[in-house]
Amino acid sequence: MKNLLLTVLIVIALSFHVNAQEVDTIPISTKNLDIRLKRSPLPTRIGILQFEPVDLKPALVNAKVNYWKTKTSIGINVNQAAFSDNWKGGGVNSLAIGGLVNYKAEYSKESYSYVSEVILQYGKVKNKSQLQKKTTDRIYWDNKAAIQLSKNWYFFGSINFESxxxxxxxYSKDAQGNEKENLLSKFMSPGYLTESIGFEYKPNKVFSTRIGxxxxxxxxxxxxxxxKTNANNFGVKKGKNFRNELAFQIVTSYEKEIFQNIMLKTRYNMFIPYDNFGHIDHRLDINLVAKVNRFINVSVTGVGLYDRDTDLKIQGSQTLALGMMIVFPR
Known part of the structure; x- marks a missing residue:
C-alpha cells in the first residue's frame, strides 16, 4: 500500500513538472518592451591598419588588329556513267568533271570598306562517240570600295571583269550524221569590263543593293x-573589237544560310543604257549549296540571262552536282 501511494505521488510530481515546462516555453511578444542589452565587460581594442605601396609594372600586349577577312572555297565535281554493250535499258558512256575556285577578301575599318571576290568555274562532259562539250565556263572578278554615309547607306565605286x-x-550534224562545231565565243570574245559609282543600301550582312x-x-x-559564226557579235560592230556604253545599273545580292547547312546565294544585275532605255539587260545567278559533311556537298546552280546583244530570247542554264568542297579558313 505504501509503495502504491509513493508511485502515485511520483506521477503527480512529474505531471506538474511537465506542465510547468510547457508554460515556461510559451512565446512572449517583445513588441513595445524596453529591452536593453548590457555592454560587454570585456575590453576591446582596434588595431592600426598599415598600407604599403606596391609597384605594378604595366603589362604590354603585343597584339595587332587585323581588318582583313578572307575566305577561299575550292571544289571539284566528277560524274561518270558506263554501260555494257548489251545493256537493253539504253544509255551512253560518259564522263563529266568540273571545278570551282571562289576567293573573297573583305576589309573594314571605321566607315571604310573594300570587298574583292573572284569566281573561277570550268567543266566539261565527254559522251561516247560525241565531241567534248563545256558544262560551265566563267571568269568573274568584282571589286568594290565604299564609305559609310549613314546607318544603312554607303557611297561606293566598283569595277568588275567577266569573260x-x-x-x-x-553543235550540229553533217550529211553523214557526224557532229560538227560552230564557234560562238572564246576568251575575251566576249569580255566585259564594268566601272560604276553610286549609292549602296545595306541594312544587314546578308542583303545589299547597289544603285550605279x-x-x-x-x-x-x-x-x-x-x-562570221556569231551574227550578233555581242553588240560589237562587225570587224570591230570594242564597244563602250554608259548606263544606269542595279546590282542586288543576297547570301544567307536559309536552313542548317544549306546556303543560298543570289545575285541580280540590271543594266539600262542611257542611249536606249528600252534595251534593258537582266542577269540572275542562283546558287544553292547543301553541306553533307565536312568535305562533301550538293550544289544546284542556275543562270537566267536576257541580253538582246546575244539573243532575242531568254537564255538559261542549270547544273546539279555532287562533289567535294574545301573551305579555308575552317
Missing part, C-alpha cells in the same frame, strides 16, 4: 572574225 576560259560552240547612277561598260570581242 570565259575556253571556246564555246554550238554612273556606270560604264566596255565589251571586247578580240576575234574580229567571230561575227
Amino acid at each position: 570565259q576560259f575556253d571556246k564555246g560552240f554550238s 547612277t554612273g556606270t560604264a561598260r566596255q565589251t571586247f570581242v578580240l576575234d574580229t572574225n567571230l561575227y
Whole structure:
C-alpha cells in the first residue's frame, strides 16, 4: 500500500513538472518592451591598419588588329556513267568533271570598306562517240570600295571583269550524221569590263543593293572574225573589237544560310543604257549549296540571262552536282 501511494505521488510530481515546462516555453511578444542589452565587460581594442605601396609594372600586349577577312572555297565535281554493250535499258558512256575556285577578301575599318571576290568555274562532259562539250565556263572578278554615309547607306565605286576560259560552240550534224562545231565565243570574245559609282543600301550582312547612277561598260570581242559564226557579235560592230556604253545599273545580292547547312546565294544585275532605255539587260545567278559533311556537298546552280546583244530570247542554264568542297579558313 505504501509503495502504491509513493508511485502515485511520483506521477503527480512529474505531471506538474511537465506542465510547468510547457508554460515556461510559451512565446512572449517583445513588441513595445524596453529591452536593453548590457555592454560587454570585456575590453576591446582596434588595431592600426598599415598600407604599403606596391609597384605594378604595366603589362604590354603585343597584339595587332587585323581588318582583313578572307575566305577561299575550292571544289571539284566528277560524274561518270558506263554501260555494257548489251545493256537493253539504253544509255551512253560518259564522263563529266568540273571545278570551282571562289576567293573573297573583305576589309573594314571605321566607315571604310573594300570587298574583292573572284569566281573561277570550268567543266566539261565527254559522251561516247560525241565531241567534248563545256558544262560551265566563267571568269568573274568584282571589286568594290565604299564609305559609310549613314546607318544603312554607303557611297561606293566598283569595277568588275567577266569573260570565259575556253571556246564555246554550238553543235550540229553533217550529211553523214557526224557532229560538227560552230564557234560562238572564246576568251575575251566576249569580255566585259564594268566601272560604276553610286549609292549602296545595306541594312544587314546578308542583303545589299547597289544603285550605279554612273556606270560604264566596255565589251571586247578580240576575234574580229567571230561575227562570221556569231551574227550578233555581242553588240560589237562587225570587224570591230570594242564597244563602250554608259548606263544606269542595279546590282542586288543576297547570301544567307536559309536552313542548317544549306546556303543560298543570289545575285541580280540590271543594266539600262542611257542611249536606249528600252534595251534593258537582266542577269540572275542562283546558287544553292547543301553541306553533307565536312568535305562533301550538293550544289544546284542556275543562270537566267536576257541580253538582246546575244539573243532575242531568254537564255538559261542549270547544273546539279555532287562533289567535294574545301573551305579555308575552317
